Amino acid sequence: MSVPTSATKPRKAVPKVVAVIDADACSGCRACVEVCPVACIDPVPGDIHPGVASFCEIDLDRCIGCRHCAQVCPWGAAEMVDTPSAPARVADKGGPARYVAARGDALVERARRNADEFLAKRRK
Template identity: 60%
Template sequence: MAAASLAGKPRKVIPKILAVIHADGCTGCEACVEVCPVECIYKVPGEEHSSLQTWCDIDLDRCIGCKHCAQVCPWDAIDMVDTLDAAQHVALKGGPPEYVEKHWEDLVDAAQRNAEGLLAKKKK
């Protein structure tokens, strides 16, 4: 299935691993954006944020854990982490503290929702 046909479709399964970008190591080159088959990676700060640093971020509710982004990152700024540990990684490395705090629901809560969904699936 082509990447364009996967973009925007809801994810059917919560992956066991998720991609987490370390904002301090990311230059915003967008190599990861180009290879993401579900288009869940976007550039920050974007138009609504003012910052000298730019980096990319990941919509964890759409990430499928395919590893393509981590494989192409020229700066090794993307880690594939266990879904159960993703919230902690995002809280620590997902961007400047003010960005993480302002976008807590989109970043850390999304990672936590994924972990809870994966745990619920394991209990079944």
């Protein structure tokens, strides 16, 4: 029987801030991946060298807003943004054109859903 870890447990609430990685500034060094306590950061393989990460991506449904990624990023590519502002920031984060075309809308929608949930709970 496996015991849930912080990386596999569902998040208790949508945080006030979430991390967003600027794909154009990210080198794919994976420093953020190593420090994330909930394993919500994944390397995105490059087009030219699929075995090498070209940048990293945050799963906003799992991010707890701990700020570790932003603190260790040597390039300043990981930044913390207010959850309600996340959809606009995610839409502007850059990345390879093919990646943005394939995944951009889904990533923005995920950010929008989290922002709506955060704002709804705040109104209660």
